[in-house]
Amino acid sequence: MYLFYLLRHKFWVMFFCFKHGLFWRGIVHDWDKFLPSMFRVYARHYPQIREIRSKTGHYDPLQATPDYRIAIMEHFNRAKHHWQHWVLLNGITQQAQDIPEKYVREMICDWAGAGRTRQGKDWHKGKVREFFETTRNKMVLSDETVRLIEKNLDKMGY
Numbered sequence: 718m719y720l721f722y723l724l725r726h727k728f729w730v731m732f733f734c735f736k737h738g739l740f741w742r743g744i745v746h747d748w749d750k751f752l753p754s755m756f757r758v759y760a761r762h763y764p765q766i767r768e769i770r771s772k773t774g775h776y777d778p779l780q781a782t783p784d785y786r787i788a789i790m791e792h793f794n795r796a797k798h799h800w801q802h803w804v805l806l807n808g809i810t811q812q813a814q815d816i817p818e819k820y821v822r823e824m825i826c827d828w829a830g831a832g833r834t835r836q837g838k839d840w841h842k843g844k845v846r847e848f849f850e851t852t853r854n855k856m857v858l859s860d861e862t863v864r865l866i867e868k869n870l871d872k873m874g875y
Contacts, residue, residue, distance in 0.1 A: 719763035730830030737873055742823040749795045758788040798823035804857045813859040821865045845875035
């Protein structure tokens, strides 16, 4: 079940990346989720996460088991298209670093691909901007990154 989801997600993110000229980013997107150590953890937790997401539209990784929290942290550390990759922590505060534009664009394609994968035919491109607008206050983003996201949402037609 998880493999089918992951392949659909990869397909749709690649589709949107290719559409917007991000060929290499589309190919390597989420490559680490195919590593055996990551795949096993994600596959084991997929049914629970899917159930929570279908009820609420969101899940909180802090509520997950320790092995899943570690796996998602490893993914964020490898995957520069996640805003969490760009947050600098010093034990007291957190500071958002500027995300380079190619990763901002991949992040937007990831939002589009995740939405299309989960919502199927109910998905439309306006949902990408809607997702950003409803979740932006939960993200730790620099002003420059917000500017790049808004610019690219417009430029990419979302």
